[in-house]
Amino acid sequence: MTTPIQDQALSLTVNGVPVGPMPVPRGTSMQEFLHEWLGLTGARMGCGQGICNACTVMVEEDGKVPREMRTCITGAHWFEGRRVRTVEGHAREEADGSLTLSPVQTAFVEAFAFQCGYCTPGFVTAATVLIQRLKAAPVPRDAVEAVVTEALDHHICRCTGYVRYHTAVRDLVLATPGLVTA
Amino acid sequence: MRKILLAAAGLALGGAALIGLLASGALERSVVSRAVETPLGADQIQALAPRGAAVAAAADCYACHTARGGAPWAGGMPFETPFGTIHATNISPSPEGIGGWSRAEFHRALRDGIAPGGRHLYPAMPYTAYRGMTEGDVDALYAYLITREKMPVANRPNGLAFPFDQRWTLSAWNLLHLPAAVAVPDPTRSDLWNRGRYVAEALGHCGECHTPRNLMQGLRGEAALTGAVIEGLEAPDITPAGLARMGFAPASLARFMGTGLSAQGGATHQMFEVVHYSTRHMARADLAAMAAYLFDRDAPGPEMDPAVPAAAPAPTPLAAAVSGRARASYDGLCAGCHGAQGEGIPHVSVALRTNAGLRTASPASVVRAVLAGLPAQTFPGGERMEAMPGFAADLDDAALADLTNWMRTEWGGQASTLSPQDMAAIRAAITPRHAARD
Numbered sequence: 001m002t003t004p005i006q007d008q009a010l011s012l013t014v015n016g017v018p019v020g021p022m023p024v025p026r027g028t029s030m031q032e033f034l035h036e037w038l039g040l041t042g043a044r045m046g047c048g049q050g051i052c053n054a055c056t057v058m059v060e061e062d063g064k065v066p067r068e069m070r071t072c073i074t075g076a077h078w079f080e081g082r083r084v085r086t087v088e089g090h091a092r093e094e095a096d097g098s099l100t101l102s103p104v105q106t107a108f109v110e111a112f113a114f115q116c117g118y119c120t121p122g123f124v125t126a127a128t129v130l131i132q133r134l135k136a137a138p139v140p141r142d143a144v145e146a147v148v149t150e151a152l153d154h155h156i157c158r159c160t161g162y163v164r165y166h167t168a169v170r171d172l173v174l175a176t177p178g179l180v181t182a
Numbered sequence: 183m184r185k186i187l188l189a190a191a192g193l194a195l196g197g198a199a200l201i202g203l204l205a206s207g208a209l210e211r212s213v214v215s216r217a218v219e220t221p222l223g224a225d226q227i228q229a230l231a232p233r234g235a236a237v238a239a240a241a242d243c244y245a246c247h248t249a250r251g252g253a254p255w256a257g258g259m260p261f262e263t264p265f266g267t268i269h270a271t272n273i274s275p276s277p278e279g280i281g282g283w284s285r286a287e288f289h290r291a292l293r294d295g296i297a298p299g300g301r302h303l304y305p306a307m308p309y310t311a312y313r314g315m316t317e318g319d320v321d322a323l324y325a326y327l328i329t330r331e332k333m334p335v336a337n338r339p340n341g342l343a344f345p346f347d348q349r350w351t352l353s354a355w356n357l358l359h360l361p362a363a364v365a366v367p368d369p370t371r372s373d374l375w376n377r378g379r380y381v382a383e384a385l386g387h388c389g390e391c392h393t394p395r396n397l398m399q400g401l402r403g404e405a406a407l408t409g410a411v412i413e414g415l416e417a418p419d420i421t422p423a424g425l426a427r428m429g430f431a432p433a434s435l436a437r438f439m440g441t442g443l444s445a446q447g448g449a450t451h452q453m454f455e456v457v458h459y460s461t462r463h464m465a466r467a468d469l470a471a472m473a474a475y476l477f478d479r480d481a482p483g484p485e486m487d488p489a490v491p492a493a494a495p496a497p498t499p500l501a502a503a504v505s506g507r508a509r510a511s512y513d514g515l516c517a518g519c520h521g522a523q524g525e526g527i528p529h530v531s532v533a534l535r536t537n538a539g540l541r542t543a544s545p546a547s548v549v550r551a552v553l554a555g556l557p558a559q560t561f562p563g564g565e566r567m568e569a570m571p572g573f574a575a576d577l578d579d580a581a582l583a584d585l586t587n588w589m590r591t592e593w594g595g596q597a598s599t600l601s602p603q604d605m606a607a608i609r610a611a612i613t614p615r616h617a618a619r620d
């Protein structure tokens with residue numbers, strides 16, 4: 001079944017930078033758009049079927065907790081007018097051009113959480129969304145273990161770094177003021 | 183005045199006598215013959231048990247008598263009824279189960295709805311259907327169950343409000359809803375049709391979900407198999423017209439029942455459990471017979487290639503603004519897995535353009551899948567469908583109504599004018615249990 005390619009203008013904000021309007025064929029996945037149009041290859045292609053979550057990005061909205069979206073199964077035009085943060089947009093660029101990793105990224109590095117790193121963009125996204133969510137709605141200390149599990153649960157790591165990812169996020173949550181109630 | 187008093191006293195006496203009569207069970211007619219008073223010998227039980235396994239599968243005993251994650255045959259599965267919660271009982275051969283039951287007692291429970299000690303079963307147990315089972319099949323089932331492992335699991339109490347907790351009242355229900363005689367083979371129809379009727383009506387008890395019920399929760403015989411609402415979802419019309427509307431032919435229906443998948447989509451929600459625990463274990467000949475019966479055919483019918491989907495109905499017209507908005511939602515959220523033309527991906531996601539769920543009277547099962555997602559499902563032959571995420575946070579009721587109306591008109595050929603309020607009602611009926619179900 002072939003349908004002629006039909007371009008549709010797309011504009012959105014990626015990692016704080018306005019993009020477009022630019023013509024993008026209808027039916028292009030967000031992942032393809034990020035990789036092929038913007039050169040941002042951090043959102044990884046794992047399964048392409050919405051299962052592994054290696055491809056997730058954050059969708060940010062003022063006054064709301066950001067959400068995770070799978071870019072492999074979501075069309076690029078669904079992000080029209082929205083604000084997206086990919087894994088490339090988590091570290092902060094300093095005045096001297098150096099990069100400071102985000103607290104989640106630092107925690108993963110310090111815990112040696114990943115091996116090949118293929119799944120890491122998804123885990124960075126999930127953990128960052130969780131931290132934002134807990135900032136808005138802290139949970140009791142004894143619920144942290146389960147909350148972290150639930151937040152990371154849908155991410156697959158073929159190197160099986162689950163325990164270290166989990167430990168890193170749990171320790172970060174416990175060490176960050178304001179995420180846990182007494 | 184005296185006359186009125188007398189009449190009232192007469193009525194009260196009559197009422198008391200009726201209650202007494204009902205409670206005594208004298209009004210109930212058993213279909214169990216004297217022959218089953220003779221116990222089965224150990225050798226007979228050994229010989230019958232394998233056939234009993236097939237009967238148990240076709241009668242779908244396991245799905246109800248085993249709680250999810252619970253011990254096999256040990257009961258505990260809850261059923262929400264308008265009168266309160268009923269729990270399926272332990273039917274393993276332990277003392278809590280049917281361990282002490284004689285052959286005759288088992289027959290009476292299955293076909294008369296009366297357990298040892300004269301205790302009435304609740305009609306959540308489909309004894310009105312099993313009443314039509316042959317003595318040979320009931321014996322085989324008894325032999326199978328009595329040779330399972332004993333599960334020492336206590337039965338969970340039911341949560342029924344008065345007067346529904348009074349089991350004797352069921353003799354009145356039985357008087358109204360339990361057929362006095364059982365169906366005998368119709369000599370004017372083929373063996374295939376007659377076997378199909380037995381499999382669908384007596385063993386498979388399709389009507390328990392697909393036939394609407396009256397206020398007393400009895401099946402409405404005049405509307406048999408025309409579809410009903412169960413836990414907020416439609417058990418669709420499976421009369422010949424209803425099946426054809428969904429795009430089924432006898433061969434594709436038999437395939438769907440045997441594998442849970444066909445061009446019409448995958449079995450979901452409660453029907454997935456029916457396929458998973460029952461129909462996929464049934465003999466092909468029985469599936470073919472059941473399909474022939476449900477299509478009211480004496481022969482299997484000419485459409486023997488189940489892989490060829492029935493032609494899609496022509497799209498009904500829909501306002502361009504609605505289809506434009508819907509198409510944008512579809513391309514954004516659905517096309518990644520279900521394809522730009524609704525063609526699906528083999529082993530991953532079902533096709534939508536031939537999907538029965540878009541052709542049924544009610545949109546509820548499709549809308550619930552969109553909102554709450556579906557768990558990953560395994561089907562016979564190593565086949566599987568991947569988990570579907572829920573989109574409750576991504577689609578508001580207006581967008582959901584547009585999307586549903588568009589899919590139902592474009593691929594389902596249905597005139598569809600669902601409102602955001604309709605979507606809100608389906609959304610409100612979703613509980614976390616629906617998303618977690620597998």
Ligand code: FES
Pocket residue numbers: 044045046047048049050051052053054055056070071072073
């Ligand atoms: S690549 Fe998107 S979920 Fe696996």
Ligand code: FES
Pocket residue numbers: 113114115116117118119120156157158159160161
């Ligand atoms: S670190 Fe290799 S897949 Fe997770």
